Amino acid sequence: MRSDRLSDLRGTYQVRSHQLVSAPASAFTGLEVVRCVGFDVLEPNPVRRRKIPGGTVKLVFALEGTFEGRSLDPTALVIGLHDRAGTAGHAGRMRSVQVQLDPLTARRLLGVPMDELRNGAVELAEFHGRAVRRLAERLAEIPTWPARFALVAEYLRERSAAADDREDAAVTYAVRELRRSRGLLPIATLAAESGWSPRHFRRRFAEQVGLPPKDYGSLLRFSAALSALASEPTRDMSTLAGDFGYYDQSHLIRDFRRFAGAPPGRLLD
Template identity: 40%
Template sequence: MAAFEVPGRIEGGLRVVPHPAVMLVLLVGTGRAGVDDGAGRRLRRSLVAGPGFGSGGAVRAWGEDVTCLQVRLSPVAARAVLGASPADLAGGMVALDDLWGRDAARIGAQLAETPTWEGRFALAEALVARRVRAARAAVDPEVAWAWERIAGSRGLVRVEQVAADVGWSRRRLWSRFQAQLGLPPKRAATLVRFDHAVHRLAAGDGTARVAADGGYFDQSHLHRDVMAFAGVTPATVAGEPFLTIDDVAWPASGRLHTGPAAPRRN
């Protein structure tokens, strides 16, 4: 979990860099905020976005005096929390009230009435836990294991090996994985690998070293992947403010708070 306070206006919009998680954004307070999906759709409400949201580099977040809380959910857990499969998001975004109805507005009001970020984190954590306990639907254990294997390897494991390890055919793993998590396993591995690579670039590591350590054939291969996912070159993506939310702040003029239960990155 992370919370953002951005005084003033986000000039030009902030590029949303794809991430291998389902993103739940809860708006707090009366500031103006929204997300443009690059295809003519704009949401000004709390929203949910699927894994890889922002691919191509055209998605922008914008607003003025923005206060929001972001929860990143593993695709494996997202179905239980949201009451909908990540596959229903198809890599795009939906308004939270389309999924939760009046509960979305009620939760937003509770967050606004809570005076501290510690209290808001606790409220969000309790919300997630409550929805998980009440959920009936779950992904296949083989799919969950496959996701953890891909994420744990930083996207470097071969899909054929994952299928063999769970005792499924490649076709069966591909079908179940995409139906339940919203993207095929090879795409998931590519996205996880990209995410690790661009965070290393943002941390200041050189392109050649990132390409070699990240399983890319060469720097040109890394360049193509970064362009496909982020719409910019590796040199440019290294300075994207959206990538700093895990460890530093977003954006530089704003303030970030990380939740006490935030998982450690792989």
């Protein structure tokens, strides 16, 4: 399978890879950006695309287009962590810049509880004011992707300088350990190590990450299994389930239905 298959599955490429422009990492030197991409898509007929959560918070600067039947003026959205699959409708022209952030980085930049954004999208102006709308308008006027990426990086540097850098060491540690274990480390162990009650640990984790620790761990495990399956689509499902800590094949299929909206076999068709 091609290396871009995983992005195709997640809906990142919006059907054709040549309509996506990836920003070079050098454009965001010193910033905690997972990825930044530009889209320029033209669909003569309405389409719906599968959206599979990937564990990042997204800042989307919509420059032009139609989304869910509504024509958009230049605007900016923040899309929180999702714990389920979804779809998105599109027809006509769509141009946008999407910045993917680690949830802890997003919390520092936005300064709001991340669980308020769970499974939702909110105008970024609610957090950063009218200047964000003006930024989206400027991005729409700029003719080249490198110049757009540079302007977005400038905005992120300004926000980073003003961000509250205080972090909760217990949550930061828990996130790191869940990622290291691909979501398999028992939540009870992390709660005990934090020194908090299980209830307080769950609340603090969800506030700073956007999902409760159990759901976040499930998403990490699913993402690892999806990556493996995208690399080797003929892989035996029972073996895949065992390799990633699922109780059995049925357990794996339930997670795929939840996060991808389809069982593995249909997803890869």
